[in-house]
Amino acid sequence: MLKLFLWLRYLRKRRIVFLSITAVALSVSLLMVIASGFTGFIKAYEQIAVDFVGDIVLQPPRKFPNYPVLLDRLEQLGVVEAAEATLEGQGVLYLGKGNVRAVRIQGIDLARAARVTAFKSSLLRQKDSPDEPSFGMAGEPNTATGFVGIAVVREPDEETDEYDFNAAEEMIGKQVVLTTGSVIEQKEPSSPPGETQFKRRTLQFTITDIVFTGFYQVDKNYIFLPIERLQKTLYPEQQPVAELIQIKLSLGADAESAETQIRGVWQGFVDDQLGGDRYLKEFVEIETAVEMQSQYIGEIRKQMGLLLLIIGVVSASVVVLVSCIFYMIVTTKRKDIAVIKSCGTTSASVCWIFVGFGGCVGIIGSGIGVVLGCIITENVNSIERWISIVSGLKLWKSSVYMFSRIPNEVNWFWALPIVVSAIAAAAVGALIPAIVAARTKPVEILRYE
């Protein structure tokens, strides 16, 4: 009770204590904002990987045929909810007068893609439609159609970094020309066996929807075509092939066990359908979407760790601040301490009063810091917009930081160690003054001079 009384009194009477509370709050809020920002970015990056490629990706070392058989077998596994085959390529897209873009082409089965990935939610025109998404144009089933990423047709505004969705949607219905190519085996009698040649292919298609994922790399670089159309364009004289299998797992399925089962299905498929090709069996990569990004995400985590370390080291000077303030309190309150000791309070209790007060300062400061950190993190996009309006400086651009919006989810997992460290730092800072207070001799202090 005495401790609580003294803590409250020092809080009310010694205004300089608020300085240490402010310092703790500032440090905690800065660390929380940094940790939340980085972890939010990592989470968004991992999520976009899952949204774009599904839970697990099966990538053989080269293209392979008969993939519908593989898809059926995979979907028979209890751990697999849906599977989709894709074909990838690169090309150059002619959009209009003088407007030519380098693009990455993905051939997809749209019905399957909607089950494996979150592709439908990124279609500007069809995302809210109750029907299954479709490449087709109404009334023209034979017309070649496709989707393009929004930044392929319209870059975001230079100043606001916002897309003009209306202008982008005006591209729907427009005919564009894609140049791509494939390597085929030479068939002339005079050619040596196995000699290959790059064959240029062009495809005119009509844009029937715009893709906006919020991830700049996809929105800027990708176009999507029906896989059958892309197969016929690239390999007109061959049976349909696929390059990648994207898999969505059933709810609650364990990824590691699923990978093992999928590998078993693949091995069986290669034995039955592809002549038991050892190269295909040994060099296939089966990994989760998150594992595919592990190198890049590892780098982001490292940068986060370094920044938190640097800021943490500087914030450790809060220990010094608390120490100085408490030392000041102890030296000015010597008579109080002497009176308390003369009433029978032990040195340990006196020490504990000040260490506990240090902890209180840490708790109050951390609490304010956490609240401040939450407010800043959750409103970071509004703050960034405000800074942009006031200063004309656009801090966050999707072309630089990949996402259209700054991740703004508070990471409570990091909040706990930050708060605990802040409280511990404040308590440690109070230690030396607490020892000085504990060593006070009432006789010397209360002597009348």
Place this chain on the structure above:
Amino acid sequence: MYKLILATRYLLKRRITYFAVLAVALCVFIVVVVMTVMAGLVGEFKQKNHDFSGDCVVGSESLVGFPYYEDYVKKLDASELVEGVSEVIRSYGLLSLQGRDRTSGVEIMGLDPARHSRATGFGDTLYHRRDDIAQAFVPSYDANLPGCILGIDLALERDPNGEYAYDSSPRRIGFSISCFPLTARGALAGAGTALANTKTFYYSDHSHSGLARVDDSIIYLPFDEAQALCGMSGQTKRINAIHVKFKPDVPLKAGCEEARRLWSIFKAEKANENQAYLLDTVTVQDWKLYGRALIAAMEKEQLIMGVMFGFVGIVTVFIVLVVFYMLISHKSKDIGVLRSIGVSGFDIIELFSGFALMVGLAGSSLGVLGGWQFLLRINSIERWLFEHFEFQVWDRTMFAIGDIPSAISPRVLAMIVLLAIAACLIGALVPSWQAARLKPAETLQVNQL
């Protein structure tokens, strides 16, 4: 004189001031290291951009380009301010390695290597033909084959140390390059399968500019070949840009003004030509404006880091404030004596401000010394960490960074030291003002002594 004596005495005798000095030193140390590295990275990036584009770029964003450039180039060549001029073709194309079933979208840059090396730092980026730039497009294994120069990341792999596996001479590799020829109206030249031009070039050298976006996406072709491939070599030839280097003693602004003046004259002369409308899309930009999208992003990062450490610096202000507050509380008798012998309030403020200046100088000096020593060894420390713990600050296989920049900029250093001193002066302001307001009669009372 007494101010200097007292300030020095407080600095040396009062151990509490060591805390303030250490706090300032710690903050200055961290800010010096972080800002030096950031400034080094930004400076290197800017320099690489400058080397890539030359001093000034006269060009059009449109892939159609502009015509009648020969006359303008003659004017530039004749100008006393200009040292080098290089006409350039820029477009997008599809690159395919002979015999491989992979295509990639690339940016094509058609140039004359000797002329381009006089206008930019291109010659210094070459490897095999560095000493004979005019032969850059001549493969050493067969002088009759049309050569091409690849961005280094298109040609070679990097090891974990960031080192490339150089060959003693270029390997005989053929690349098939396809791109769209465009008419002066921006429409596709040709129809059907002739919509794209394709030609095979042979690897003759690689270029290492140090810019990731350049080294992993640009292929350099002989000027005439690129002009033909992009459909710009018709009756009225077109190009996309002219890179200009001014003489060393010519200020950048003056040089660009001259280029702009010559362009206005040239444009007026060509006003009645058939394709004069294409000259309206051409701009004259210095290298900073030309690369602003990327340079601005780096400078913004630097600014954000600076602001973040500014918040951290607030903790330093608090520590100095508390230390001075404590000091002044203990020195109230001294202050009372000084006031009683006629020292004014302003002199008291000056005394403690001078003391704050000494704390700032002492702390800054320690911090700068520590930072300088750390920066001298930063790359050895990173190499040691990599050898023993496989830890690198930046993964060299992912980031286009060589050694960590460690050259301290005097400008950056001066700014940090000034800010540290300013922080100390601000921190000492309130306590100094309170000290100045102390009344001798109150402080020198018997019961206060």
